[in-house]
Structure formats: C-alpha cells, structure tokens
Amino acid sequence: MLTRVIVFIISLACLVHAQISLPIIPDPSFQLLSGEIIVAQQLNSWGIKIGPISLNLGLDLGVLGLKLKKKRDDENRRSRIRSFTGTETELLANQLEQENGKIENESKKRLLGLDLGLLNLGLNFGGSKTSSSGQSKSKALIILNLDTDLSKLFSWGDADNVAKGERGDTEWFTYISIGTPPQSLPILPDTGSSDLFIFGPDCSSCNLNTHNYFKPNQSTTYKNISDNWNFYYADGSGALGYTSSDILSFGSENNKMVSTEMKFAISTEIGGINKDDFKQSQRSGVLGLGLDSMSTIKQGSTLFSNLVKSNQLTENILSIRLQKGKQYQGNFYEEGQGQYTLGGIEENYVVNGRNGLTWTDVQSQYYWGITMDDILVGSNSVLNQDTTTPRRAIIDTGTTLIITSNSASSLIHGNIMGSWQDAQSSIWYIPCTTSYPSTGNIFFSISGRKFGVPISDLAWKKSGQYNGMCISGVQGGMDGFTVLGDMFIKNHYVVLSYGSEQDGNKIQVGLGDRTDIPTIL
Template sequence: MKWLIVVLACAALSEGLNRVPLKRFKSIRAELREKGIHLPYSDPALKYLPYHTSTFASSGNEVINNYADRTASPPQCTYYGAISIGTPPQSFQVLFDTGSSNLWVDSSYCSNQACTYHTQYKPQSSSTYYSTRQTIYLPYGAGSLYAVLGYDTVNVAGITVPSQVFGLSTREPSQPFLYERFDGILGLAYPSISSGQATPVMDNMMQDDLLQANLFAFFLSRNEEQGSELTFGEVDQSKYQGQINWTPVTAETYWQIGIDGFQVNNKETGWCSQGCQAIVDTGTPTLTCPQQFLGKLMSSIGAQQNQYGEYMVDCSETQNLPTISLTISGVDFALPPSAYISAYYQSGHQVCTVVITSTCLPSQNGQPLWILGDVFLREYYSVYDRSNNRVGFATAV
C-alpha cells in the first residue's frame, strides 16, 4: 500500500471552516533506507485488487497480502494527524486515505506487536461504544489486517460524528504496520468499496448534514515544511492560486478520473490517446505509472536502474531534466523535476532518485491506470466533491 500517510495533528476550527493541520515526518522506512537497508518493491495498486476481483467483503482474498514495504522509492515523508473516538475521547494518529473507505484503529482486542506498539482503542473505557460480531478483512497495497466492527462517537477536525462504525483491529502483521507511526486509517473513498458495508465517516457527515458543502480538500506541504492541511466542508483559498479545474469521477469507487494525455517536455507521448484512468490517492507517496510506459518514461528522463530496482539520476543534472505533464479534462498539470526527483544522503553521498514507480493493474475498463499520489498532490491542491462527484485541482501555494 502505498502509505501516504496523511494524518492530522490537532483540530483547528475557524469561522465556517473545519480545518485540520497536517504534520509531516520522515518515515521509519526512510530512516532505514538512509542506513543502507533496502526493502523490496510493492505495487501500490495491490490495494485496489479486492475491488477488481469482487472480493471486497467481510472475507478477503489473501493473495494480495504483501508484507514487504510499499515501494522501493527513496525516503518518503509521511503526513498524519489526530482524531478521537469514544466518551471520554481517546486520541489516535491516523492516515487520511482517499484510496480506501473504512475507518479502523489499533485496539486492545489485538495482541500482535504491531498493535501493542501503538495507541490502542479500549472499548471498555468508552460509555458510548457498542459492539457487533461482524469481522472484516482490510487489504492494502503493503499489507492487510483483520478487525471487528463497532460503533462509537468519532471526532474529526472538530466535527462530531455520533454512532460511527469503525474497525477495531484484531490481528495485524508486523510488516508494515509495526513500523508505521499511525494508529489507524480513515478512508475517504466511496461507500461502494467499504469492507463489511460499513458507512464511511464522510458519508455519515453528509447524512447528518454536518458540513456546509459535501466536500473535503487536501494541501500537502513540500520539502518537509509544516502547514499541511485537510479541510472538511469548504476549500481553503489561502492554500492555492488561480482557479480550481474540475474533472468528473469516472467510477464511484475510488476517486477515479480520466487522463487525456501525457507529455514529456511539452511533447505528447500518445500513451493515453485511447484513454487512461487515474486514482487520486493520498495514501500513495509516489506518482505511479502504468508498467508498460515506465521504461520509456525513464529513458526520456535519462534515469538508470540500480541493483534495487530504483531509477537513479545524476544529481548534478537534475535542473536539466524534462518537465512531465498530465492532461486532465483539457488542462495540463505539469510536474517539474523538483517534484519527481528526491535527493537524500546515504553514507555521506548525495543520491538522487526518481519517485515514479510502476503498477501492473489496469483500471476496471482495461485502460492504463495511473495513481496520482503525493508527488502530484504536493504540487496541486486537491478538492473532492461528493455532491457533484468530481475532483478539483489548483496550483498549490
């Protein structure tokens, strides 16, 4: 699973705007990488496999279980923050994930080290909790877990959602959950892909008429700066410039949209001449390219593959690398080299690698599938409009 780990540090309210500031940290995997420990590549799109095989239900297809790290990319920064569950409230750090739909947290029902290492929800400590006996399986790109569904009061960005269904983890593998800094995941995709038919948090907000507008938006900061933010109910105009460009959702499952074209240095490649699809996914740290195009793209960038499968470039040449662009609903969204090249130090030497990875999974209609993860979303403020089933992008400040 890719692990865009977007989580909110504390609830911040301003007039008419429910806003959560996001903290950004270097992941533990990144720290291991700097010490020369390289973990194998895992296709981020594996998290979407249950939907494609129609097994996204209370029991899952364990063929997707992959306990290796999410990507073979360079050190990634992660985004996460706080929510609370229960009465009195218990606080958790969670990943806000537009690539899944369930809310779950580590719980006292789980005795695995991956659970006990993190903050665990204690149902016996909440006067508003009530349980079910329904067990669910939650598959992600880099791992999977089991949970039992329960109900309790959830507070997100200062918004109180009563009787929210969520998963209490019962079994988790050490890879990757032990090494993550979050205690759970809050999915923000459509209810059609929710395991156990659990109503997502966003849908309960909408049903209870808790929002000014039925949308949410992300701003992800660059270069390890603070100030990342998730807002519910309104956009934050201070986080972008120019206008928001809208594109329709093509499948009400993930936040999936169409891609009209792909250019390298303003030259159209033709890769999407018959149409491509893309999933906008805050849980994936990279830009993910269809496998059949990756070799050509890396060749055009001038990247060379190392022994770990990573694509590297000469750090002295990064300013001369091409700008790449995706065309979405007639608008070109450019990614300069600074967006898709990551520079870091390993054993005292600067290393530069391309944070574009591959996926072999096509979209539901068979068109090539891209994943617009954090590499893209740091450059563009993103808005997710449930009322109109559309996604908006504007240039981030």
C-alpha cells in the same frame, strides 16, 4: 523513541466553524529504511511484481516474498497465511479455513497498506477531550491545519536530521477522536481506500505497549457489531478483527461539537512479514477517504461520506493541500506541512481562488478516478506514442509517488538523460542533479489543462545503492490506471466533491495551481 508533543487549537464560530492546528514533526522511526525498500513496499501494495533488492541492511525483499499479487483465490490466501510465523499466524489460518466464499470484487478493491510503514506524519481530525454535551447540528467548516511549525520547541538532535533525510515527503498522518469521551488515535488518511481500521485492546501483535489503541469499554457510545473482519495485503500479510460503531467527534473547549456515528474495524491480530513495522511507527490505523463502494465493512462508509449524508458540512467537499518539504537533490532538510479542509476551500492558496479550479467528473465506482488526457515531459507527449496505457488516473493520498504503466514510465524516463531502470528490482533511477530547464518538467493533462510536477521533484530520495542517483518519483507496473500520489498532490490544490442538489450530486475532482508554489513551466 522521541516523544511527540502535539499542540492544537480549536475554535468554533456561530456556525460551528472548527479549526484544528498542529505541526508535522519529523518521524525518526524510519531512519533505517532506504528509499529502495519504501518503493518496493509501496509498489507491492498495488500488486506490482518487483524483483529482489539486496541492501546493506542484509534484507532481501525477494526472499521476503514481496512478489505476491493482489488477485488470488481463497486457497492461495490460506497457503500464504500458513507460511507466517507466530501465534497470530495460527489464528489467521484457522479463521481462513472457516471461510466459504471469496471476497466480492476483491480484484477491484484497494488493499490497505497498513504493513507498508509509509504513512507516519500528521493531521488531526480529533479535538481535545471534552464531553459530548452541547452537540450542535449546525453545518461545519472543519479545518485541519498543519501549518503551525512547533519544531523549534524541541531539541531533536542529529537523529532528527537522519530521519528527515529518509522520510522526507513520504506521507502525512493525522489524529482522529473516537468515542465518548473522545479517544485520540494516530491514523493515516488514505483517499485510495474506504475503511477506518484501528488497533484494539486485545491485539497481542499490535505492540500496544508503544502504541495508542482504542478502548471500547471507556466509551459510553460504543456499539459492538461483532461482524468478522479481515484484510489480506499484497505481500501476503493479513489482519483479523471485528466491526464496531461509535462517534467520531470534532470537539472544542466551549462544549460545542461536530460529530458523526460510523462503522469501523478493530484489530485483534496482525500477521505477516511486515508486521514488525508497527513496532517502530506511531500509527494505530488507517482512515479511508475513498468512495463508499470500496469499503470492505458491511454497509460501511467513510468519514467524509458520513459528514455529507448527515448534512454537517457547509459544502460537500474535502480540500487537500500538502506542502512539500525542503529538499535538494534527494536530501530533505525540513519536513512538509499542509492542511485538510472538510467543507471548504482555502481560496488564498489557489491561483485565481475558487474560479481557478478545473473540475472533472469521477468515472470510477471505487476511487476518486478521473480521465487523463495525456502525460508530457516538457512539450513531448507520452501517450501519443503509447496507445496501450489507459487514459485514467486516480487521486491517492495513500501512495507516495506517481505510478503508471511500464510503457509510459519508460517513455517518461527516455526524456531524462542518465535515467535507468534496475534490471533486478525494476525501480527507476534518475541523476540527483536532474533539473529544469536542461530537462523538461512533467505534466499531466486533465480536462484540457496541464498540471505540472517539477522535474527536480522526481529526484525524490537518494539511492542507498547507487552513488549520485536518486529514486525517481515516477515508477511503472500499473496496468489499469495511473496513480497520482503525493508526488503530484503536493504540487497542486486538490478538492474532492460529492456535489449538491443543484448539480445532481455530481461526484467530481477539482484541481488548481497553488499560490505558494512557483509556476511550473
């Protein structure tokens, strides 16, 4: 496997303004995964039923049991875990047999898709390995800069081009630093979940020989809480471990540091049909950035929430700018980049700066969920024709595409000439040549303002089965709300806000047009 070299620069001003920069470099680990498999896995992470998909890889996702639903009782979970193979499966089954109660509000919680093999590009919340001396209580603007492109420093060869074509604009990943001194780990940031989960040293099924993992005995600030922890995934896989607490830090070479103590889960076993994804991917966990109510860890909270509560940010906001990769008709030629900013807004990337943001209140207890007025293709309203689709949406960096109801998805694709839905898999396809103005762009109306996605973006990835067809960036099957994943986020500037005392700590989402993206007509 190709080795990644990560370069980051950290600078802290008098207010401990830290800037961390690193490139997003193509991940060659998924060059064998077709877009069909990626979409099937992602839809199933939301409990959306999908039929078998037979590919040249000799893999039948239906046979693999991807029809399982999120909502299930204890007995169903036991029976599914028993169907796994390997020693880790027996451990899972034995532990599950000892459980007495159901997971509270399980049907309302997002199941972390660690087995999906989707989130493998990069951010970096961590810093260089420095001591914890000189910790500062000053408020910080923490910038996670992904704009530096160092790909020319490496000779990737043809394998990189193949990986780009398969991976393009699937997801972005990052590094965090945990412990004292800091240990850097690759994780995926996910605004659709609320737990931090990482590999531990005793995880025999985590492929530790090819992955970074957290070493508790090397941290002087580590605390073992020892509460049992488990996750159950939509495809029937699962993970076991225990909860812990330590320092997440943002350090610099001048011995100044911004840090927060928080709870997280350490895995001891992973089981299920998709656990082999970890053998190829580089990630070692997930960083949830949703609302605290969705956390499955006892009295757990997110990194974002912790920094807000400890009054360490200049503003109680998290800004997200995902820069799309260069692609044409389903082929990607250059990976995207981007930046996450804790505590500030990159006003130069927002049309009309801060004043160009449209704010809307969060309505959900768990997600960054907002009211959606309408969906349009060109000037044609979708929701005026569809009275069943809820006018609700969530902002989710952990989902690659846009997922809406079956009825809304059908109406959207009814406006795209040549689009069709595979009868077996339920996956929507559109011609790779689909473009504006022959087909209108798609818009999501929020707080009276339209936020667009170019129709050419919807030709997301070339099909591995059907010549000339691309997997659509909009898929159906979501009954409760529309998931505005990275297909939407990469076309806008997104700000998540916990508010201030002046506005009653109102939780809101801000959306703005980007200065680096042409106007979407």
